[in-house]
Amino acid sequence: MRLAGLLAAALFAAAVALPAAAQDAARGAAISAERSGAAISAERRGAAISAERRGAAMAAERCAACHGENGRSAMEGTPSLAGQPALFVTTQMILFREGLRQVPAMTAVAEGMADGTIEDLAAHFASLPPGPPEDRRPRDEALFAAGQALIGPRNCAVCHLPTLTGREQVPRLIGQREDFLERTMIEYRDGLRVGADSQMNGAVVGLTDAQIAALAHYLSQRD
Amino acid sequence: MTMKRLVFGLVAALTAAPAYAQAPAPVPGWAVGRPEGSTLAPHAARMTVTPLDQVPVGSIRLPPGFQAEVFAHGMPGVRAIAEGPNGTLFAGTRAIGRVYAISRNPDGTTRTRTLLQGLPQPSGLVMVGNSLFVFAVNRVLRYDNIEANLDNPPAPVDLTAAFALPTEQEHGGNHHWKFATLGPDGRIYTNVGVNCNVCETDRDKFALLVSFNPDGSDRRIEARGVRNSVGMAHHPVTRELWATNHGRDWAGDDAPQDTLLRVRRSGEDFGFPFCLGDWRDPQYNAGRNCSEFAQPAALLGGHTAVLGMRFYTGTMFPEQYRNMAFIARRGSWNRSRLAGFDVVVAHLDAQGNVARVEEFLTGFRNDTAQTFADRPVEVHVLRDGSMLVSGEQMGAIYRITYRQ
Known part of the structure; x- marks a missing residue:
């Protein structure tokens, strides 16, 4: 039962999160006309599973030391990747590789990495069940409430969805490491970081350090 | 139809009003005015290579006698196309920050290189003599003698200060490419x-078409009140400037429409934000009479995202296409059902007025599943009269040929 549930979750995550090969093939009328729907979905599932497997092997070698064996980071300042939308992981890796986003620890990892490898890694991390890091501190109710009160006015849900779990190129926020969230928002606010576009720079403009700390606490405490 | 459109616009305006009433809301530019509960958002870009067997050339539909083939592929985010004197094609991108170079092998196949990378949205490309100009938001970089240095592009001449275009910050992250x-x-x-x-x-x-000397001097406003144009071409006979223009979002599925503009006199005003054609903006009309502004040459559908346009100057296609405007419609996100994702032709009459707009390249949009296979962004006429169409989503350039 538990295994079946996990498998279903992984398949669902892969099907939703792997826009690359599978969905594109399904979109092409000329291609799909030659195959039945069942064959396509079986093929898609097969492709998604093998992408995850390849990604898992690569992640164990290249990512786990910092981002955690299960994709939940135990390292200060390093984000958890478990359950992140695949396109988010892909986009950030491309930005690292192309030199558009500068994080020294990631530069060497991303350098020369093939698109297919990046997509495999993304499929792997998207398939992992998300959750908070083991060292998450206890909730500070006042800080939590202060952060919660900023979610609406700051329009976080517009891109990150009302669940704050992200979509496509937009990351999942809940359960993320508090120190990473805090530093990231400060970097956006102070113009030290850009994303795929400058939307986050606008979203955090004018926030005080205390407000950012509250937001980071709230988001990290949400499950 | 008109009534329905007006009511829809009004409802959208009313539901959107509270967003404007708030203090500066740090909502992303694209979402300003989004009605409560709407889940519409721009489609995510794909930044990885699409394998050749998944490039959806097979789904392309064309009028009788035309064929489509994959000209080049493996170029995520490919958009604008510029051609060098020796036939090298240069292609710009947005988020992935690259400029590609595509050269043709003697056997007709192509070779693609990533010529430049790490640039901020290098989507504007123009060749002047042997020099490639790259417009990357406000940065303007000139790469001299580029075709002789495809494997080792020279350091650019930085003309950013001379052109003095507004920065991404001044644009507030809106329409800066x-x-x-x-x-x-x-x-x-x-x-x-x-x-x-x-x-x-x-x-x-802002909201301008502008021209410069190639050294960045002598800025001239060619057209005003143009919300955002990401495609322009000069008519091969009249030399008039024509441009595509995107209408605003969140005012309804069908209004305002994206438009084709014909700039008859330098400096003409097309009315943004007050009007677009005879359409009065429900919030920003400011009591202006729309007849005081230049009128669009053609309406091209709500939110279809009209991008690259070129006049067909070749001889390969049938005579009826000579000097007609081919327009890529990248495809909608800000409407309830997908529209565009195609290339249309605006047929001009002897006076240069648009007589009709016809579909030319279709098949990317699946109306049943509400999905799309690719997003056409640029059209480019090659010297042999065939036409290139760039597909941004799948990172491919398609070549359209005609034979009887």
Whole structure:
């Protein structure tokens, strides 16, 4: 039962999160006309599973030391990747590789990495069940409430969805490491970081350090 | 139809009003005015290579006698196309920050290189002589003698200060990417999009078509009140400037429409944010009479995202296409059902008026599943009269040929 549930979750995550090969093939009328729907979905599932497997092997070698064996980071300042939308992981890796986003620890990892490898890694991390890091501190109710009160006015849900779990190129926020969230928002606010576009720079403009700390606490405490 | 459209616009305006009433809301530009509960958002870009067997050339539909093939592929985010004197094609991108070079092998196949990378949205490309100009938001970089140095591009001449285009920050992250083209007068024409979805703006600074000498001097406003144009071309006979233009979002599925503009006199005003054709903006009309503004040459559908346009100057296609405007419609996100994702032809009459607009390249949009296979962004006429169409989503350039 538990295994079946996990498998279903992984398949669902892969099907939703792997826009690359599978969905594109399904979109092409000329291609799909030659195959039945069942064959396509079986093929898609097969492709998604093998992408995850390849990604898992690569992640164990290249990512786990910092981002955690299960994709939940135990390292200060390093984000958890478990359950992140695949396109988010892909986009950030491309930005690292192309030199558009500068994080020294990631530069060497991303350098020369093939698109297919990046997509495999993304499929792997998207398939992992998300959750908070083991060292998450206890909730500070006042800080939590202060952060919660900023979610609406700051329009976080517009891109990150009302669940704050992200979509496509937009990351999942809940359960993320508090120190990473805090530093990231400060970097956006102070113009030290850009994303795929400058939307986050606008979203955090004018926030005080205390407000950012509250937001980071709230988001990290949400499950 | 008109009534329905007006009611829809009004409802959208009313539901959107509270967003404007708030203090500066740090909502992303694209979402300003989004009604409560709407889940519409721009489609995510794909930044990885699409394998050749998944490039959806097989789904392309064309009029009888036309064929489509994959000309080049493996170029995520490919958009604008510029051609060098020796036939090298250069292609710009947005988020992935690259400029590609595509050269043709003797056997007709192509070779693609990533020529430049790490640039901020290098979507505007123009060749002036042997020099490639790259417009990357406000940065303007000139790469001299580029075709002789495809494997080792020279350090660029930085013309950013001379052109003095508004920065991404001044744009507030809205419509800051560029399209660029060379006019028959030897000047470079480009767009300065508006710094919002819709707003009162500095109409001497934003929502413009502008031209410059290639050294960045002598800025001239070619058209005003143009919300955002990401495609322009000069008519091969009249030399008039034509441009595509995106209408604002969140005012309904079908209004305002994206438009084709014909600039009859330098400096004409097309009315943004007050009007678009005879359509009055429900929030920003400010009591202006729409007849005081230049009227669009054609309406091209709500939110279809009209991008690259070129006049067909070749001889391969049938005579009826000579000097007609081919227009890529990248495809909608800000409407309830997908529209565009195709290339249309605006047929002009002897006076240069648009007589009709016809579909030309279709098949990317699946109306049943509400999915799309690719997003056409640029059209480019090759010297042999065939036509290239760039597909941004799948990172491919398609070549359209005709034989009887």
